[in-house]
């Protein structure tokens with residue numbers, strides 16, 4: 001949490017709240033959040049809550065229920081947002097496209113899964129490669145992509161960036177049988193890119209593209225040593241996704257990822273909740289983010 005608060009990206013946003021003469025900004029330390037009871041937490045009119053590993057969601061919800069501060073990102077949704085199936089169910093409700101999927105607890109039903117070179121079957125359901133296997137817990141970023149033998153077979157393991165790498169190819173294409181996974185259709189793309197979308201409520205959305213995490217080789221780095229990204233122009237439909245997603249998930253500041261299929265579909269593959277743009281060249285994003293947050297709190301907090 002403190003790591004997130006200390007980033008220069010967060011500071012670019014907070015400075016605008018600090019500079020507003022109508023807002024008194026109170027920064028809560030990690031010690032306060034983790035070790036003190038909610039009775040000792042300051043009583044505030046507005047609250048910025050953002051999910052990160054170790055974040056005490058239940059404690060924060062108890063505080064919010066007791067004091068009813070205005071939350072720009074509603075903590076009631078945080079648990080649902082850590083489950084990839086729950087995320088897709090919400091997307092269904094709001095008409096936002098996601099990949100077709102199947103959830104399997106491969107540990108519990110290992111004997112019932114029949115695995116062949118190019119597909120798996122389970123109780124009459126057939127999943128053909130290529131497909132993507134993601135831990136149901138969206139905080140677990142160890143994602144495997146399985147290829148058809150026509151494409152050379154094997155699998156690519158994707159993981160959080162480590163020593164300039166983001167993936168590793170393995171010739172063994174067997175699925176994992178040790179937990180609950182969501183199996184998704186692999187969206188074939190025209191250009192192998194990830195579209196990282198950063199929405200701010202209904203009024204503003206900004207996006208960047210980066211080389212897909214499954215692209216071979218080392219990360220492409222910019223002059224600041226950060227992953228190379230470029231500003232990306234979203235379609236009108238993708239902008240509508242952004243407005244619907246921030247509303248449905250109750251997250252005023254909300255990042256999510258899109259891939260564009262060869263078939264023309266735009267498909268949401270991941271919702272990240274509060275997520276920072278991390279670019280030296282996106283001042284416009286930070287200015288809008290700070291301005292809209294100030295506006296949001298002034299409109300919604302008790303006078």
Ligand SMILES: O=P(O)(O)O[C@H]1[C@@H](OP(=O)(O)O)[C@H](OP(=O)(O)O)[C@@H](OP(=O)(O)OP(=O)(O)O)[C@H](OP(=O)(O)O)[C@H]1OP(=O)(O)O
Pocket residue numbers: 051052053160161196227255272274275276277278
């Ligand atoms: O959403 P955010 O801003 O909270 O950041 C997320 C994630 O963004 P995503 O959610 O859009 O995927 C970042 O991935 P990218 O967007 O940079 O690809 C990732 O950075 P990373 O891969 O380690 O590499 P760097 O870019 O920092 O070098 C970061 O890990 P930490 O910096 O180690 O905390 C994550 O934080 P958390 O989820 O709390 O672990």
Ligand SMILES: Nc1ncnc2c1ncn2[C@@H]1O[C@H](COP(=O)(O)OP(=O)(O)OP(=O)(O)O)[C@@H](O)[C@H]1O
Pocket residue numbers: 099132134138140141142143158184185186187188193194212213214257259269270272
């Ligand atoms: N259904 C899919 N079809 C094609 N490629 C996909 C699909 N799902 C994921 N990918 C690729 O795998 C990468 C990781 O997927 P995803 O974003 O779901 O993982 P994550 O670990 O939740 O990411 P984040 O770090 O954003 O939280 C994507 O950036 C994309 O390149």
